[in-house]
Amino acid sequence: MKAIGFVIVLLTGGFLIYAAADFPGWGDPNSPASLHVSPYYLENTVEQTHVPNAVTSVVADYRGYDTMFETTVIFTAGVVCFFLLRTLLRKEPEDRLYRHVLTGVTIRVKEGKLPPSEEFERIDTTWTPHDLIIKTICRLLVPFVQIFALYVICFGHYSPGGGFQGGVILGASIIVYAISTDLRSELQRIREKTDALLSAFGVFLYAGTGALCLLLGFNFLDYHALAPILFVNRVMARSHGIFIVEVGVGIAVMGTMIWIYSVLASRGHYDEGL
Amino acid sequence: MEDIVQTVVAKYNYWIYITLMMMGLYAMIAKNNLIKKIVGMNIFQTAIILFYVSIGVKKGATIPIIKALHGHHEAINPAEYMNPLPHVLMLTAIVVGVATLGVALAFAIRVYNRYNTLEEDEILSQIRTKTEEI
Numbered sequence: 001m002k003a004i005g006f007v008i009v010l011l012t013g014g015f016l017i018y019a020a021a022d023f024p025g026w027g028d029p030n031s032p033a034s035l036h037v038s039p040y041y042l043e044n045t046v047e048q049t050h051v052p053n054a055v056t057s058v059v060a061d062y063r064g065y066d067t068m069f070e071t072t073v074i075f076t077a078g079v080v081c082f083f084l085l086r087t088l089l090r091k092e093p094e095d096r097l098y099r100h101v102l103t104g105v106t107i108r109v110k111e112g113k114l115p116p117s118e119e120f121e122r123i124d125t126t127w128t129p130h131d132l133i134i135k136t137i138c139r140l141l142v143p144f145v146q147i148f149a150l151y152v153i154c155f156g157h158y159s160p161g162g163g164f165q166g167g168v169i170l171g172a173s174i175i176v177y178a179i180s181t182d183l184r185s186e187l188q189r190i191r192e193k194t195d196a197l198l199s200a201f202g203v204f205l206y207a208g209t210g211a212l213c214l215l216l217g218f219n220f221l222d223y224h225a226l227a228p229i230l231f232v233n234r235v236m237a238r239s240h241g242i243f244i245v246e247v248g249v250g251i252a253v254m255g256t257m258i259w260i261y262s263v264l265a266s267r268g269h270y271d272e273g274l
Numbered sequence: 275m276e277d278i279v280q281t282v283v284a285k286y287n288y289w290i291y292i293t294l295m296m297m298g299l300y301a302m303i304a305k306n307n308l309i310k311k312i313v314g315m316n317i318f319q320t321a322i323i324l325f326y327v328s329i330g331v332k333k334g335a336t337i338p339i340i341k342a343l344h345g346h347h348e349a350i351n352p353a354e355y356m357n358p359l360p361h362v363l364m365l366t367a368i369v370v371g372v373a374t375l376g377v378a379l380a381f382a383i384r385v386y387n388r389y390n391t392l393e394e395d396e397i398l399s400q401i402r403t404k405t406e407e408i
Contacts, residue, residue, distance in 0.1 A: 005303035013296040020288040021281070027333035029353045034332060038359045039352035046340050046350070054338040054358035059365060070366040077373035084380040160337065164369045253369055260376035267383055 050239040051157045059162060060242040060249075064221040067245075068206050071252050075203045078256035082196070085268030097123050104130055122184060124272045131180075138180035145173040153250045157239065163246035167202075167253025174254075175261045183266050183273030186258075192270065195259050202252025206245050213241075221245075287328035294321035308385060308392045312378045319371050323364045330360035 024031035041054050041062060051057040059067050095110040098120040106123070114120050153166030178186035190198075210221040218225035223241025224234045232240065265273040282289070294317055301314025338358035340350060382392060389397045 002304045005300055008303060009296045009300045012299060013292055016292045016295065017289075020285055020292065023285065023288055024329070025281075025284040026287050026328065027331050029332040029335070031329060031357075033329045033360065034352075034357040038357045041358055042338060042340070042352040042355050043350050052340040054340065054355065055361050055365065058358050058362045063362060067366060070370055073370050074373045077370075077377050080377050081380040084377075084384055159339070162365070164365055168369060168372075256373060260373065260380075264376060264379055264383065267387075 048235065048238065049242065050235045051242060053157055053159065053162075055160075056156045056162050056242060056246070059164075060245045061221075061223065061238060064210070064245070067249065068203075068210065068221070071203050071206055071249050074256050075199050075252055078196070078199050078259040081260050081263045085263050086270075087268045097125075099123050099130070121182075122272070123182075135180050138176050142173045142177050145176070146170060149173065149250075153246060154243075156246055157243065163249030164253055166246075167250035168257060170250065170254040171257030171261075174258050178258075178261065178265070179274060183262055183270065186262065186273075187270065190258060192259075192262070195255050195262070197255075199252050199255030199259060202248045202250070202255060205248030205251065209241060209244050209248070287324070287331075291321045291325040291328070294318075294324065306394050308382050308394065311394075312375065312382065315378065316371070316375060319367075323367060323371075326360040326364045326367075330357035332356055 024033075041058050045054045045057040046052055049057045049061055051061075095108050096113055097106055097108055098114055099106045099122075101119060101121055107120075114122075149166045149169035151166075152161035152169060153163055156162030156166070174186060174190060177189070209223075209226075212229075213222045213225040214220050216225040216228075223238040225237075226241050227234045227237035230237055230240050262270065262273065298314045298316070298318030298321060301317065302311050305311050305314060332353060332355075335354055335356045338355045338361065340355070385397065386392055389400050391397060391400075
């Protein structure tokens with residue numbers, strides 16, 4: 001198998017190297033990829049959409065269909081992870097372990113459970129690492145990461161950024177919290193249901209904006225149509241439409257990242273996780 | 275001789291992406307461990323992303339954010355800005371790549387739950403003994 005694989009890889013590499021001779025050189029301004037539609041986007045993005053960042057205007061407006069279905073793909077990936085791994089019926093162990101947070105003493109409770117409190121946290125194995133420094137640093141870090149994520153989403157029009165990047169950063173901040181503490185305390189902040197609904201809502205916001213344009217008598221995802229609703233002219237309506245869609249993408253990506261992480265990290269059991 | 279050296283140097287982005295792609299493909303075909311296969315798939319994906327982004331580069335150009343926004347009605351010269359299109363395509367591809375990585379890992383966990391191993395040959399031998407019993 002290894003020899004066959006090596007031969008296949010060498011053949012593919014050989015073909016690619018052979019083909020690379022015909023490719024345009026590094027940094028060639030007249031390469032075929034930069035000739036047809038891309039100058040149109042660059043020349044008209046400010047005039048038509050009032051968004052100087054050509055990447056944002058292309059992602060959410062000129063190629064809105066593509067991005068909508070990419071968002072749907074991400075949402076579907078979250079749903080697939082859920083259906084593959086989530087075990088809904090799981091027998092609770094008879095005795096539960098709790099740790100006193102301040103002293104680190106572990107106690108075993110047979111039958112019943114302790115009421116949720118700040119002092120005791122539930123753990124699954126008798127030896128669970130307890131890192132006060134990491135926990136505290138991450139808890140301090142999370143709000144700043146989240147504010148940065150919101151900045152990245154909101155300033156996607158004028159600087160590098162947008163829904164995908166901001167959504168991933170937002171999801172990463174929650175995942176950092178989940179890694180530094182445990183999955184249960186993350187689930188107290190964002191429940192599984194909320195999370196799934198968020199990622200579905202993001203896709204809905206995107207598709208709903210498109211459908212709204214359709215209802216107002218224009219093409220699907222043609223944000224011109226939103227002008228009378230948003231009380232702005234048609235160019236600004238496109239700019240605002242892009243923003244709404246980017247927010248939808250951000251929410252969907254954030255929800256899905258957290259969802260996939262929590263399902264994978266706990267193997268679908270939603271216990272304490274990693 | 276100098277010609278060849280010049281073409282090789284001028285297209286160094288392609289050599290990097292081809293090398294990465296070959297590494298990823300080899301890992302996907304020849305490695306025995308499923309996680310290593312998934313890592314190979316990701317290396318392959320990185321190669322594609324690198325390829326796309328590198329063909330969007332223009333010499334002496336800046337990022338595709340138009341500088342003159344208000345008032346100035348000078349013609350915008352597309353040669354001053356990089357090609358936004360590959361960036362757009364790869365922007366979505368990266369996030370979708372993370373999502374598909376999640377799905378691949380979920381499958382790997384399912385396989386592990388059932389066969390208690392992630393080595394391909396052990397899984398295959400277990401399946402074979404099962405079919406022989408039937």
